[in-house]
Amino acid sequence: MQNETLSALETAVAHHRAGRFAEAEAIYDQVLAAEPRNPDALHLMGLILERRGELERAATLIGQSVAANPGFANAQESLLRVLRAAGRAGEAVAPAEALTRLRPDSLADLAQFGDLLLETGQAERAAAAFRGALARSPGDPALPFKLGEALLALADLPGALEQFRTAVIRQPSFAAAFERFDMVRRELETAAALQATLTRNREGAGLRGDRRLCTIYIKGYSRPFYIDRLIRSIGRCIRNHGPIVLLNDGIGEVYTDKLKRDHPHLEIRNSPKVESGVIAAPAGGLYHERKAFYRSLDFFDPARFWVREIRRDPNDYVMYLDEDLWFFREIDLEGMVENLRANGALGALLLYQKANLRAARQQRDPTVHQEPVGCGAVMDYYAARIDSLDYAEGYRINPGTITLKDYWVNAYEDCLHFADEMHQNRKTLQLFTALAARMPDLRMGILDGGAMKHSSSSTARPDAGGKILANRIAPDVFHDLLSRHWLEGRLDTMADFPDDFSIERLVGLMRGHIPEEQIAAWVEWQRDFVRMYHWLD
Template identity: 30%
Template sequence: MRHHQTGQLVQAEQGYRAALALEPRNADALHLLGVVAYQRGHDDAARDLIGRAIGQNAGVAAFHNNHGNVLGRLGRHADAIAAYREAVRLQPNHVEAHASLAALLSQQGEAHAALTAIDRALALRPADAGKHVNRGNILRALDQGEAAIAAYQRAIELDPTLAAAHNNLGLALVAREEVEAALGHYRRAVALKPDYTDAYANLGNALQDTGRSEAAAEAYRQALALQPDHGDARLALAMSAIPIIPATVAAAAETPGAFAAALDALATWAAPHPERLRDAAGRSQPFYLAYRPADLTDTLRRYGDLVAAPQTLRDRPMPPERLRLLIVSAHVRDHPVWRVILQGLLIHLDRARFDVAVFHTGARTDEHTAWAAANVDTFVGGERSVAAWRARIAAHRPDIILYPEVGMDPVTGALASQRLADVQAAAWGHPITTGLPTIDLFFSGAALEGPDADRHYRERLVRLPRTGVSIAWRADQSAPWPGPERTPGVVRFAVCQQPIKFDPADDSLLTRIAAGSGACEFWLVMPNRQRWAGEHLVARLRGAFARAGLDPDRYIKVAPWMTARAFNGYLDAMDVYLDCPAFSGFTTALQAVQRGLPVVTLEGRFLRQRMAAGLLRDIGAEDGITDTPDAYVDRAIGWAAAVRDKAAWARQRASLRRAADRALGDPAPMLRLQDELVAFATKRSA
């Protein structure tokens, strides 16, 4: 025992074996030898030894607790949970068993049960700072951010030197958009624990999220200096080559090449041990690369080859009469992915052809989540680790997995990089190829794609009818916009997409429109998160207007973030909606036309530059579609003149509002999607 207590594991093992040579059924010696095996990483031997100890004496809580530790590390989570529960049944005041049970339940997505378990541990040991950290982690999984922050703060009160409390408080503050405060706690964490690689990586993530890419890269390098095989930091370092919102035209143009070079370095690092990078898949993704208006197909294909796990397909029998379709999304709630893609899909799926399951990987839920859960055969929600989600998918045994928005969520990004079903497909929730070899089909819309679009996808492109979606959502509730009264004769342009969509090369289009439109205002809307990006965009546009000899105060106007109803009122108060040329918006354009607000869009080569144009073409409102920058400017200027004939413009808005109804309710895209899935599944099994 003395050797064991002082960490001399080899000598401890020798002592326990000597005891067992004299008494082979000594339960304590079997148990402690199993603990040594566990500490030395010999998990199978540990499981056998502790199991034999339990066979000799099943009434010792410590035996079951340590058995749970071993089983958990072996991935036998249900057995581990049962072991911890037996430990606390035998010894209700076993603090560590309650805490271990809480941690494993949380990992498996059973956050409410986990909270009960950790609260029992804290009732027994209320001054244990580490347990308060665990409680905060569980509360974060339950999307109870305020309570999580309070738990971490309590841990820091009890032990100000506990680095994990500062690190995890940083995570909770980032979720609440208090990134600057989070940076302070990450820095405190690494000051307290200079070898805290995860805290350095989180520091880098927060710096990257605030647009400080160079500082982020330095934080990732510090993590890698401590742990060169840290896959998360290595992948994040590559992503730091992609600025969230470039400051200049040159910086934007250089981004694809800089990321390609970062992939070269990543490939060199990953070559000896590719699994280290694949284990990090999803946690950092090239999401912001899509906002650069270039052909990114080959670059994303290279990225996909690096992060995707080798494909292992099970034997393919003929598909059953009713295929098991699994939809995996982090946005089964009020979100553009739900409004435009998911809701209509769930309404129109033929339940005679498909057994439908939805796995909601996000923490946030609302009435739409509840509706989805009530209208499918199987619904699973709650935050889980990627491994836990993978296990749930394996247990469900889907024939087909559909990911509506690959690239927008870390869990779905990680899952999509693995082969978990014979047929795997993506939809255009993130309107660019996934680049992943594990995704077979990409569902888009005939109205959205250009004639050469197939070359822009690694997947097989499927052009569904019209815009590829069956929309049931309406922007039909509004509240008066509390903006300033309009100055007579002033035209108001809505420039209201997320700041990341505005490419610096297009700033001059706005100055040209301003110069040719007479008295006018350009109304931007601050984002709900990454407010700094909105401030950066405003400053950049003010600079562009000043350089063009135009008074920024006169032209550039800013509205705060607003609720959906207030945003509809804002659209009512605008005269013309200017779509972003580099990254067109579908949902916002849909809202605009439903409010009768005419849309000017510049249709480009790629899906992400054609979203609004496809919608306008679909509803027969093609007069807002342009094909060159000059035509975009001319159309906006022409409409600014037309706005001043109030009666005629009101009639045009009313006509557009009626036309917008044509976008709604058509089941044809979803019926075709189902035919394509069945045909592809049948072909795969042949």
């Protein structure tokens, strides 16, 4: 039977190599019917399926081949390739690691293993793999670059800088390595400058000098009715604030004119995109497609606009807010900023957090001390730590914060797209870690109980793959409808304050403009949306 199987497989392989895939598949089927665990037939049949694009079935069969014969290097290599093509990079780590054992002299296998570990967020293991590869090939410029990327993911900026420098020395034309070297060098310089600012603030707390009251920046896109609510809440709740500046990246002139009439003190700065009349990328679609759209237009990405405007601010601390936030309690903004200066804090999160979220944060990062910051408010100061790139809640530039200006600029500078949170998280993680190495007593603040709330009214949310899922009502339609109601006096933006607009109120505004079946579907979805994000009690 074994000789018959071998002969059949030789015939099938000949068909396979000659491109007669149907004939080869028929013989593989016959062999597997007789020997379901035959590793060669499983592997070769998996290759037929891979060629047809049936990646999941291919992965299953090749995985069975590997299970039957773990030392089958070609099958391990095929499984790695198919799993990656199927978007299952996490599962591809096992065959990649197996190849490093089966072919211990292969530098390519070891480097590939490191690449996959880095891709799946296992930066520490990736760094170890790249170090092993470097020990075998110390002159290869690609390997220090890869190790530098792993160290960057671990927020080891000095180590990453040295590896990128090595890559550039070994290959002066290595543009990517030079760009990384320059980026890390600038981040280390920023860390040194921030350290000097924090130290100076602690030593000179209470001495205002030429400083002005803290500016409040509002990022505007498409919801002028929420901006009106935010500005009114500032007037109601905030003492001692500086200018209120709307960084407008998409709100039409008819709406900005009303905002200016209703709030004469508001300063409006339009982005180049608005000034030129170019509209934003349409809502929806794949995230990477929207990011590519903005990158292709270069200066039309709002992140560049924000960085340019906020960098000009004369103060060390700034407050920047998304358009759909608002204050619900009284705070003394300048008193709070002075307290941050005195404590050498990078910034403070002001967004409301429910009791269970506050308790989880306290368990993770215990409060070092508390201080009153005026108007009955108390700031929790804690010595924050960062465990991984994903853990960036208090350290990325959150849309409800006061923060050091240069810390904010660092997060958005060189951003490929204004909503690229992974970029922001990575840069704030790196900078925070570099600062913490210099300043063991580095502090972050969270206002106990918060002072701001966030909108929960939406018609779309992203899924895990970055695609916007609309609930039958396009976000643009929803926002335009509420904006028109506000413009024409039918929407009081302080209705239901300090909570968001009630579902019943929004339904009343939609009736007569949106089909009833769409409204009913939205109501069901909206209630689930609010529960999912815990934005309301």
